[in-house]
Amino acid sequence: MTELQEPKRCPWCGDDPLYVRYHDEEWGRPVTDNRTLFEFLTLESAQAGLAWITILRKREGYRKAFLDFDYEAVAQMTEADEERLRTNDGIVKNRLKIHSAIVNARLFIKIIEEYGTFYDYIISFFPERKRIVNRVDCMDSIPVSSPISDAISRDMKKRGFKFFGTTICYAFLQATGFIDDHLDSCHCKCR
Numbered sequence: 001m002t003e004l005q006e007p008k009r010c011p012w013c014g015d016d017p018l019y020v021r022y023h024d025e026e027w028g029r030p031v032t033d034n035r036t037l038f039e040f041l042t043l044e045s046a047q048a049g050l051a052w053i054t055i056l057r058k059r060e061g062y063r064k065a066f067l068d069f070d071y072e073a074v075a076q077m078t079e080a081d082e083e084r085l086r087t088n089d090g091i092v093k094n095r096l097k098i099h100s101a102i103v104n105a106r107l108f109i110k111i112i113e114e115y116g117t118f119y120d121y122i123i124s125f126f127p128e129r130k131r132i133v134n135r136v137d138c139m140d141s142i143p144v145s146s147p148i149s150d151a152i153s154r155d156m157k158k159r160g161f162k163f164f165g166t167t168i169c170y171a172f173l174q175a176t177g178f179i180d181d182h183l184d185s186c187h188c189k190c191r
Contacts, residue, residue, distance in 0.1 A: 007187035011139060018056055028188060030131060030177035032119045037176060038108055039069040041118075042101050044172040045163035046092050052171075054092075061090020066101060074105035100162035107159050122178060125152050133180040133190045142181045145170045 013023035031037055043062060047055045055062075065088050067073040085091065085098045108118060115121040123129045125148050136142055149170035156164050164172075173179045182189040 008183075008185050009188070010183050010186050016053065019053055022056055024188060027175055028177050028180045028182050028190070032117070034108075034112060034118050035069050035071065037118045037122075038071040038074075038105065039063075040172055040175050041104060041108065041164070042066060042069065044168050044175065045100055045104065046094075046097050047171070048097070048163045048165075048168055050092065058091055061088065065091045071105040071108050074102055075109055077102045077105075097163060104161050104164070107156075107161055110159070122152065122173075122176075125155075126178065131178050131180065136181055136183050137185075138183070143170065146173075146179075148179075149173060 009020065009023055013019040013027075031040065039062075043055050043059065046058075046062070063069065065085055082095070082098050082102065086093050086095055091098070111118055111121045115124070123131075126132065132148075134142075145166040149166045152173075153164055153166045153169040156169070170179070174181050180190045
């Protein structure tokens with residue numbers, strides 16, 4: 001009997017089961033749902049300056065703290081809610097990041113009102129409104145930003161979004177499948 005061989009993966013996920021599951025089941029898969037896009041917007045913004053695994057480990061805490069990422073409910077949160085969240089061990093307790101999640105929820109709703117969906121807003125920055133599948137042979141060839149992430153983050157900054165610079169934006173685009181940066185050898189690569 002032969003031993004089952006592990007599928008080839010992008011090396012960044014290592015062997016942490018949480019990271020491996022995230023890599024295999026979520027990262028790079030196209031997301032169109034507003035609530036899930038808001039979840040990733042919130043999580044990626046919280047990640048600024050931290051390791052992504054830190055945020056993944058706190059994801060359930062974020063779900064509870066930010067009302068299962070119901071952006072309309074989050075947009076209604078008050079200063080009292082912000083103060084309460086600053087004592088929540090389930091999330092990163094940075095005052096500015098907590099505030100930004102609430103501000104970003106309000107702005108997220110405005111984009112939906114303007115574009116119909118947040119997906120339609122983001123994809124409007126892509127040539128022919130099509131996702132990008134990059135040919136990637138090694139980790140060193142994966143960019144941390146692009147002209148598209150530059151344009152989106154610049155536009156979002158003008159709209160008032162916080163913690164969404166070009167690097168965070170690019171990570172958001174990768175996570176939500178607007179850009180596929182799985183290594184070509186990875187079993188999750190879009191073929």
